[in-house]
Amino acid sequence: MLFFHVSDLHGRKELYDKLFVQIIKEKPNVVLISGDLLPHGISNHNFITDYFKQRLIDLKKILKKDYPKFLLIMGNDDPRKFEKDFEELSNENLICYLNLKKETIENYDFYGYSYVPPTPFRIKDWDKYDVSRYVEPGCISPEEGYFTIKRNEYDIKYSTIKEDLQSYLGQKDLSNSIILFHTPPYNTKLDIVKSAIIDHLETDKHVGSIAVRKIIEIKQPLITLHGHIHEASELSGSWSERIGRTYCFNASYHKSKLSIIMFDPSAPEGAERILI
Numbered sequence: 001m002l003f004f005h006v007s008d009l010h011g012r013k014e015l016y017d018k019l020f021v022q023i024i025k026e027k028p029n030v031v032l033i034s035g036d037l038l039p040h041g042i043s044n045h046n047f048i049t050d051y052f053k054q055r056l057i058d059l060k061k062i063l064k065k066d067y068p069k070f071l072l073i074m075g076n077d078d079p080r081k082f083e084k085d086f087e088e089l090s091n092e093n094l095i096c097y098l099n100l101k102k103e104t105i106e107n108y109d110f111y112g113y114s115y116v117p118p119t120p121f122r123i124k125d126w127d128k129y130d131v132s133r134y135v136e137p138g139c140i141s142p143e144e145g146y147f148t149i150k151r152n153e154y155d156i157k158y159s160t161i162k163e164d165l166q167s168y169l170g171q172k173d174l175s176n177s178i179i180l181f182h183t184p185p186y187n188t189k190l191d192i193v194k195s196a197i198i199d200h201l202e203t204d205k206h207v208g209s210i211a212v213r214k215i216i217e218i219k220q221p222l223i224t225l226h227g228h229i230h231e232a233s234e235l236s237g238s239w240s241e242r243i244g245r246t247y248c249f250n251a252s253y254h255k256s257k258l259s260i261i262m263f264d265p266s267a268p269e270g271a272e273r274i275l276i
Helices: 013-026 044-066 080-091 153-158 161-169 210-219 232-236
Strands: 003-006 030-034 069-073 102-105 108-113 177-181 223-226 240-243 246-250 259-263 272-275
Touching (some): 013 044, 030 177, 069 108, 161 210
Parallel strands (some): 003 030, 030 069, 108 177
Antiparallel strands (some): 003 259, 240 246
């Protein structure tokens, strides 16, 4: 089987167009997108309905039985008020919206989780405390930002990624699973940023999720897929990491090219990244 993994396209039509061309060329079985799907500053609803949906319909007409299964989650830059649009695309069998859900294809179980530890950005639909209420210098706590849909006060102030993942994945056998996360795991080659001095404190060079790393260490899924930190592969020199038996890939990229990680889930050690 051939799987494509991409992330952080941020509504850039030139990147989506390159992806669709490559899908027609290579005919992957599954296309996985790890969030940050939408553009900034324009009507995201129109982008979804007028561009993204129409391109999927066109792709389905071209590929017919070879139309791949699209599995995707949203990311921290994607306003959650548009989640219903992706759920509608799921209902129309154009994609599978995977956040906090499960999908099985062949012998593989797929899971998805969109939340990230607190970021420097004001939109907080997908920000959540990681393992405690600690906020890195330069970042904004969830209760200090804004939301495009209502979240209850307890969830904003006290819920954590750690609690979510324990509830969602903690009791499951993940040995043959592929998990879409927006955030990478903490202290890896996939979550490195340039440090900065803020209020006389040096920020951490690693900005991934401790909770995501812990669930990987404990449950050892087959493959985890990530995005969010565009510059990590440039700074670390790698888009992949091994945590125990788990292969972890980050498809986000900080330059203008499209990054696609191509892999066969039966042989993840052979994964390769192409830049187009």
